[in-house]
Amino acid sequence: MxxxxxxxxxxxxxxxxxxxxxxxxxxxxxxxxxxxxxxxxxxxxxxxxxxxxxxxxxxxxxxxxxxxxxxxxxxxxxxxxxxxxxxxxxxxxxxxxxxxxxxxxxxxxxxxxxxxxxxxxxxxxxxAAVATDLADRHARLAAAGSVAVVGGGAAAVGAAYNLAVRWPDKQVDLYFPGERGLPQHHGRTWAGVRRRLEAAGVVLHPGHRAVLPGSDEPCPGPVTWSTGQAPAQADLVLWAVGRxxxxxxxxxxxxxxxxxxxxxxxxxxxxxxxxxxxxxxxxxxxxxxxxxxxxxxxxxxxxxxxxxxxxxxxxxxxxxxxxxxVLGPQRTGLEVFNPSGRPFRIPRVVxxxxxxxxxxxxxxxxxxxx
The missing domain is CATH 3.50.50.60 (FAD/NAD(P)-binding domain)
Structure with missing residues (x-):
């Protein structure tokens, strides 16, 4: 055998x-x-x-x-x-x-x-342990009046968007170190995603490189920056920095x-x-x-x-x-970006x-x- x-x-x-x-x-x-x-x-x-x-x-x-x-x-x-x-x-x-x-x-x-x-x-x-973890993290985010998402990759961008759509009254800020998010995607992809982030109410903060904590666990703010900006306050900080x-x-x-x-x-x-x-x-x-x-x-x-x-x-x-x-399945469907950054939408029913x-x-x- x-x-x-x-x-x-x-x-x-x-x-x-x-x-x-x-x-x-x-x-x-x-x-x-x-x-x-x-x-x-x-x-x-x-x-x-x-x-x-x-x-x-x-x-x-x-x-x-x-x-x-x-x-x-x-x-x-x-x-x-x-x-x-x-x-x-x-x-x-x-x-x-x-x-x-x-x-x-x-x-x-x-x-x-x-x-x-x-x-x-x-x-x-x-x-059961996985289910408990999912529920606990969701509850912590639901209770937070403001969330700072730190990171510029797809995980951070998608998290910021979905939180803003799920809780429109919540203050959601997205901080990333470069001039744009999604640096490993085509520039057209970021352009399209950026429009959706702004329409959802996510506040974008380019050029912010965080001083990383010892753990990736979500925690209360503030977030401090090695790039010289004033510390950012938030009820909960979501770390998605690709460490x-x-x-x-x-x-x-x-x-x-x-x-x-x-x-x-x-x-x-x-x-x-x-x-x-x-x-x-x-x-x-x-x-x-x-x-x-x-x-x-x-x-x-x-x-x-x-x-x-x-x-x-x-x-x-x-x-x-x-x-x-990048943003995952939404009520209107799933938007997929091809390697050249051009989107196509799959309707939700499909x-x-x-x-x-x-x-x-x-x-x-x-x-x-x-």
């Missing part, structure tokens, strides 16, 4: 495990195991919707693993990875009960992701780059070690970590199969800038009746039970 172990079952890991399980149905003798600190998918996407409307967010972005049809053939282990022996091809996992166990593999896929804010964690939690920390403390440093990401070749293999692949935000493939998107999980699954069969592996092809949705149930849950995820 050939054992494939997927470390991490977040957005990318679920897709990889499902694609590998699909291949296992066609290839006898292939067993797929996934390791996750949660009992279901807790997506890192759409922070704004998650904070402003957690029930709506949970419908599409918090899904029990047992609901994914393609994971029926995956042995899901609930626990936290603590170490790996890449020579002996084993990993150690501490379960929710505190008991450590060792898992062997023939191929290891590292998809443990990163922490880039309070909403991405590798703490061991069950579904990325890869979840790689369980791996030997020999496979990591100077920033702690997994060194990865253009075929997603980890150089210098047999049978190890890496994908998603944890993989040092390109500055945008583009294998977390762009359907690269299909390349990963094909390359694992090719590796096991001794065939040549494919190389990934990645875009030069970020694209896609999002609810076709995009999510048919394109995403059935087409991409291979079927999700209610």
């Amino acid at each position: 050939t054992r494939v172990l997927v470390a991490g079952l977040g957005d990318t890991g679920v897709l990889c495990a499902g694609a590998l399980a699909s291949r296992a149905m066609r290839r006898r003798g292939l067993a797929v195991t996934g390791v996750s600190p949660t009992t279901g998918l807790v997506s890192g996407q759409e922070l704004g919707l998650r904070l402003a409307r957690p029930d709506s967010w949970s419908r599409d972005y918090r899904i029990p693993y047992r609901s994914f049809r393609l994971l029926d053939r995956v042995d899901v282990v609930h626990g936290r990875l603590t170490s790996a022996d890449l020579v002996a091809r084993t990993v150690s996992v501490v379960g929710a009960d505190g008991v450590a166990r060792e898992l062997g593999y023939d191929v290891l896929v590292v998809a443990t992701g990163v922490a880039n804010g309070f909403w991405r964690s590798d703490a061991v939690r069950d579904d 990325v920390r890869p979840h790689t403390g369980w791996l030997p440093v020999s496979v990591l780059d100077e920033h702690g990401f997994v060194r990865t070749g253009s075929d997603l293999r980890v150089p210098g070690v047999e049978g190890v692949f890496a994908i998603g935000d944890v993989a040092a493939t390109d500055p945008l970590r583009s294998t977390a998107r762009n359907f690269q999980h299909t390349v990963l699954a094909a390359n694992v199969a090719a590796y096991l069969e001794g065939r040549p592996l494919r190389e990934i092809s990645l875009p030069g800038r970020r694209w896609g949705s 999002v609810d009746r076709a995009l999510q149930p048919w394109v995403v849950k059935r087409g991409i995820y291979g079927g999700v039970r209610r």
Whole structure:
């Protein structure tokens, strides 16, 4: 029996495990195991919707693993990875009960992701703990009369917009260090998003670089600036500054780059070690970590199969800038920006009746039970 172990079952890991399980149905003798600190998918996407409307967010972005049809053939282990022996091809996992166990593999896929804010964690939690956390954070934001969102990336921009739309009477300020937000997107994308932010009442503050606290947890103001402005007061400060920390403390440093990401070749293999692949935000493939998107999980699954069969592996092809949705699904629909920054809108009825149930849950995820 050939054992494939997927470390991490977040957005990318679920897709990889499902694609590998699909291949296992066609290839006898292939067993797929996934390791996750949660009992279901807790997506890192759409922070704004998650904070402003957690029930709506949970419908599409918090899904029990047992609901994914393609994971029926995956042995899901609930626990936290603590170490790996890449020579002996084993990993150690501490379960929710505190008991450590060792898992062997023939191929290891590292998809443990990163922490880039309070909403991405590798703490061991069950579904009830996740639900409590979502409700508590929503309640804190609802109670705040003013919110300062610090950061210029898609998470910060989307959060500021969704909070302003959800609570029109709330003072929402968005602070970012550059002349514009969304620096990794096309300029046209920022121009379109900026108009929507201003129309929603978000006050924009370019050129503000914050003195960062020791924690990314939301906290009361003030916020101080290394760029010389007066401190900013707010009832609650939402930190979304992209302070990325890869979840790689369980791996030997020999496979990591100077920033702690997994060194990865253009075929997603980890150089210098047999049978190890890496994908998603944890993989040092390109500055945008583009294998977390762009359907690269299909390349990963094909390359694992090719590796096991001794065939040549494919190389990934990645875009030069970020694209896609920034503000997330709204009552009027979903606005998506293409790589050249031009928007197109998907009506809400299409999002609810076709995009999510048919394109995403059935087409991409291979079927999700209610």
